[in-house]
Amino acid sequence: MVRKVDVDIEKRLILVVDDEYINREIMREILKDTYDIIFAENGKEAIDKIYEYKDTLSLVLLDLIMPVMKGFEVLKHFNESKKLKRKIPFIVITSDHKSEVESLDLGAVDFIPKPFPEANVISARIKRTIELFEDRETIKSTERDALTKLYAPEYFYRYATNLDKNLSIDMDALIIDIHHFHILNIRFGTEVGDEVLSSFSKKIKETIHKYNGIVSRRGADVFMAYLPHTDEYKEILSEIENIDVEEVKGRITVKIGVYPNVDKSIDIRRRYDRAKIACDTLRNKVVTSSVAYFNKDLYDKELFEEQLIDDFEKALEEKQFKVYFQPKFNVQGDKPVISSAEALLRWIHPTLGFISPGIFIPVFEKNGLIQRMDHYVWDETAKKIKEIKDKYGLSFPISVNVSRVNMFDNDLVNDFESIVKENGIKNEELLLEITESSYTENSEQIIDTVNDLRNHGFKIEMDDFGSGYSSLNMISILPIDVLKIDMALVRNAFSAEGNTRILELIMDIKKSLNVIAVAEGVETLEQVEALKKIGCDVIQGYYFSRPLNEKDFEEFLKKELNL
Numbered sequence: 001m002v003r004k005v006d007v008d009i010e011k012r013l014i015l016v017v018d019d020e021y022i023n024r025e026i027m028r029e030i031l032k033d034t035y036d037i038i039f040a041e042n043g044k045e046a047i048d049k050i051y052e053y054k055d056t057l058s059l060v061l062l063d064l065i066m067p068v069m070k071g072f073e074v075l076k077h078f079n080e081s082k083k084l085k086r087k088i089p090f091i092v093i094t095s096d097h098k099s100e101v102e103s104l105d106l107g108a109v110d111f112i113p114k115p116f117p118e119a120n121v122i123s124a125r126i127k128r129t130i131e132l133f134e135d136r137e138t139i140k141s142t143e144r145d146a147l148t149k150l151y152a153p154e155y156f157y158r159y160a161t162n163l164d165k166n167l168s169i170d171m172d173a174l175i176i177d178i179h180h181f182h183i184l185n186i187r188f189g190t191e192v193g194d195e196v197l198s199s200f201s202k203k204i205k206e207t208i209h210k211y212n213g214i215v216s217r218r219g220a221d222v223f224m225a226y227l228p229h230t231d232e233y234k235e236i237l238s239e240i241e242n243i244d245v246e247e248v249k250g251r252i253t254v255k256i257g258v259y260p261n262v263d264k265s266i267d268i269r270r271r272y273d274r275a276k277i278a279c280d281t282l283r284n285k286v287v288t289s290s291v292a293y294f295n296k297d298l299y300d301k302e303l304f305e306e307q308l309i310d311d312f313e314k315a316l317e318e319k320q321f322k323v324y325f326q327p328k329f330n331v332q333g334d335k336p337v338i339s340s341a342e343a344l345l346r347w348i349h350p351t352l353g354f355i356s357p358g359i360f361i362p363v364f365e366k367n368g369l370i371q372r373m374d375h376y377v378w379d380e381t382a383k384k385i386k387e388i389k390d391k392y393g394l395s396f397p398i399s400v401n402v403s404r405v406n407m408f409d410n411d412l413v414n415d416f417e418s419i420v421k422e423n424g425i426k427n428e429e430l431l432l433e434i435t436e437s438s439y440t441e442n443s444e445q446i447i448d449t450v451n452d453l454r455n456h457g458f459k460i461e462m463d464d465f466g467s468g469y470s471s472l473n474m475i476s477i478l479p480i481d482v483l484k485i486d487m488a489l490v491r492n493a494f495s496a497e498g499n500t501r502i503l504e505l506i507m508d509i510k511k512s513l514n515v516i517a518v519a520e521g522v523e524t525l526e527q528v529e530a531l532k533k534i535g536c537d538v539i540q541g542y543y544f545s546r547p548l549n550e551k552d553f554e555e556f557l558k559k560e561l562n563l
């Protein structure tokens with residue numbers, strides 16, 4: 001059963017401020033069919049109400065002469081407010097024509113004289129003022145998405161907040177996502193892609209409206225809905241996945257993330273983050289359309305991630321982050337020779353203990369902290385290179401990982417230049433590992449940045465090579481010095497049913513590109529010998545050494561090189 005909700009969420013909200021009961025009642029009569037109305041009886045009350053409803057208020061009708069606080073004071077207050085200045089339109093109600101200019105100066109946009117003109121004159125002025133104001137806002141953030149005609153997120157959040165104010169029932173926040181939409185786009189072309197999106201959004205809208213909800217387009221192929229709590233997501237799924245585009249009929253898989261019975265005390269955006277987290281749990285699993293719920297486990301995970309973020313600053317200050325070094329060996333000579341190392345970060349947390357980078361790095365990648373973290377690692381690594389140089393007269397290159405997020409930083413090249421300069425080392429001694437997936441995400445910009453880095457003398461290693469699926473067709477135009485083979489390929493090649501054919505193919509590629517090949521995750525002598533035989537230059541892995549702390553690494557180096 002679909003429950004009926006009476007509140008019309010499209011109704012605009014108006015605050016009527018007047019000290020006289022009869023005037024308030026007149027306005028109520030004129031406006032009640034078209035608008036939701038709230039009232040205040042003096043300036044002080046008006047200010048409180050405006051703050052309370054600031055996100056949803058479309059207009060304030062303000063009497064000038066009132067006890068306690070006059071209308072002018074209210075205008076003055078908001079004229080001086082940084083956040084709310086000219087955010088909400090005021091129409092002044094006045095019998096005193098001289099105050100018009102002064103009100104205008106203070107930001108009022110129109111007048112209604114007292115005694116009141118005819119009702120339709122008042123309605124028309126109010127309607128026009130709201131429209132003009134919303135047009136202005138619309139220019140700032142388009143209300144509706146051009147392709148799907150759904151609400152843009154900012155408007156959607158406003159309506160959803162509005163809905164909460166008017167309804168005291170449980171609500172669900174939904175993220176709706178077409179699985180692998182980009183593949184449809186590549187396979188059938190963007191025209192069909194657009195058609196799919198239009199048709200899909202129409203289906204979502206029809207379906208969610210039946211459940212008295214509202215819908216928005218969040219981004220490319222991701223939609224949001226806000227609706228009274230329901231258990232009928234199976235039905236909802238089967239309705240919306242069934243879209244009418246010939247080419248893709250029966251091929252669309254839909255994922256829905258539900259944050260059920262939302263906590264209305266948390267910010268509306270955050271509620272959708274939770275729905276998104278639920279939806280993301282389906283990322284690698286779905287074969288048919290599916291629904292996932294934000295539950296206790298995900299909540300705990302969210303709390304844990306929040307703690308990591310909260311603790312970041314202090315960890316950096318107190319040097320809880322430790323840079324470890326894992327040796328890399330050149331195997332092409334008679335005997336393997338240590339030739340370099342990779343800097344890998346560990347977090348020794350005072351209460352949580354050892355935290356692996358596989359856990360905290362994705363968290364920091366989501367919110368930009370990764371940039372500061374990486375800079376810290378780069379700087380510590382540069383110091384280490386310099387220390388080795390000073391102590392042993394040795395130029396020993398070490399590689400650092402460059403997170404995908406950093407590749408969009410316009411200062412990246414300058415930052416590396418200063419790190420290298422400040423620490424007195426050479427550009428070619430700080431090797432940069434950039435993961436393959438960075439290249440496929442926004443290839444042109446990444447290629448420009450990488451070219452820039454190489455022109456400055458930095459050496460680029462493509463990390464996790466072979467883990468993605470689109471780099472093979474671009475490999476010949478990518479600017480790189482080293483191919484670092486994805487660990488999973490090495491693992492597969494040496495598993496029970498595996499063979500080294502893929503690795504041999506990669507060796508062919510590296511020869512034709514004239515670059516160096518590094519294999520990582522190498523754990524046995526047998527693997528070392530096989531890799532050496534097919535032409536792999538450098539090997540990193542537990543066979544030679546685990547990542548070592550600063551002290552142990554130095555001991556290791558001394559022993560290997562007889563220093």
Ligand code: C2E
Nearest residue numbers: 344345357358377401402403521522523540541542543547
């Ligand atoms: P990655 O860059 O592919 O690093 C290689 C990972 O494989 C490291 O895990 C390393 O300890 C592990 N490993 C090395 N040899 C073997 C082996 O023989 N067998 C097995 N099973 N594993 C081996 P770790 O240190 O846990 O790092 C995981 C990932 O976290 C790294 O993958 C990298 O993407 C990221 N990461 C680590 N440190 C940093 C950093 O300072 N900055 C950034 N941006 N990412 C980092």
Ligand code: CA
Nearest residue numbers: 342401433463
């Ligand atoms: Ca790496």
Ligand code: CA
Nearest residue numbers: 463464487520
């Ligand atoms: Ca890697």
